Amino acid sequence: MSLVSESANAAPVRSSPRRHWGLLGGMVVLVVLMHAVVTYKVAQEMQDAAPAQLSIKRMEATYVSEVKLSAPPVAAAVIKPLAPPSPAPITKPAKKARKADKVASEPQDKASEPEAAKQAEKAASDPDASVAQTKPPAEPASSASAPASAMAAQEPASAPAKQGPVFVWPKATRVSYTLEGNYRGPFYGTASVTWVRQDSHYQVTLEAGVPIWGSMIMTSDGEIQPQGLSPRRYESLNRLLFKTGKPNIMQFEENEVVLANGERVKRLPDMQDPVSQLIQLAYKFITNPDLLKPGNTVEMPMVWTKRFEMIAFDVINEEVLKTPLGDIPTVHVKPRRMVQDKDNLSGEIWFAPSLQYLPIRIYTQWPDNVFLDMRMDRAPQQTAGDAPSPDKPSPDASAP
Secondary structure (H helix, E strand, C coil): CHHHHHHHCCCCCCCCHHHHHHHHHHHHHHHHHHHHHHHHHHHHHHHHHCCCCCCCCCCCCCCCEECCCCCCCECHHHCCCCCCCCCCCCCCCCCCCCHHHHHHHHHHHHHCHHHHHHHHHHHHHCHHHHHHHHCCCCCCCCCCCCCHHHHHHCCCCCCCCCCCCECCCCCEEEEEEEEEEECCCEEEEEEEEEEEEECCEEEEEEEEEECCCEEEEEEEEEEEECCEEEEEEEEEEEEECCEECCCEEEEECCCEEECCCCCEEECCCCCECCCHHHHHHHHHHHHCHHHHCCCCEEEEEEECCCCEEEEEEEEEEEEEEEECCEEEEEEEEEEEECCCCCCCCEEEEEEEHHHCCEEEEEEEEECCCEEEEEEECCCCEECCCCCCCCCCCCCCCCCC
16 A cells, blocks of 8 residues: 555656656757758759750741732742854864965955944844844853853743742741640640751751640751751750650761761761751752642651651652641642551642742651641741842841
């Protein structure tokens, strides 16, 4: 009993202040560590979401006009020049001709000089009456000194009249699209293809974005040469939610192309990248309209970020597409890989001759019903003076 009563009347045991502060300090340290971990992860995600640094410096343009429906442009290179005049028959002097005879004929030639002067005077007073006698034979248009503008003037009278303006590389053009696709479900967004140049320096950029879901950008940078576009560098960047992928870069050297994976492939003539092909095809159709006939094929060497292959662009048919500008006739072109594989993707492009051969629809499909469909949603935009002459700057040359 005494033990029970002593235990019941004993005072409660209290924890020491040192133990209390130890528990509180441990909780504070734990909270700080958890906060640090969360902060680090958020900072990492923000860093991943930030745009990666791309080395191509974008050329900017101010778009102030819309491309109107018109006759297809015609390249000066496809206008046939006049045939060179037939050479006059060469008459050989008589075998028995003597030097004395030649000397004897000189006074007669000198005596005819006054008569020639009279004819020249008459031609000056009435040039139309004597144009056939006074006009020298025209130089063939293929001469290196003949300007491109003179080629159109020398078109033979028997040739059919050419329609549309003579083609000149435009200053800057942008085509805007609505985007529809499917990847584990449907998605919608916007896209654009932009062409900008400064003299012979060009850039082609394709951008596409889906709100919240992600975006992609592809840029080709290079030079304009007589055969069309000659890429120097290609860059692409994809972003999915908060993750930004590593830039894919291809470098075009004189004889080789360095792919994004470091592999080197031989650089072939007319070799293009995934976005320069759009403009290069349009240029080929302008310079050779016969290629647009259904059943024709245009072969083009292509490099992707991890491989090289030859692509055959088959001209399928002529098709009318419904657009915000109305029904527009197009040429339906379908790229075809020369070598098939299990992960083969297919694509289709619709070029509009009445809109400067711009691509107004681009469709790409992958296996497992993954696709991307871009359709023009408004009139293409251009800078003022989108086709400046080589010796006259564009009116908007000072625009940012």
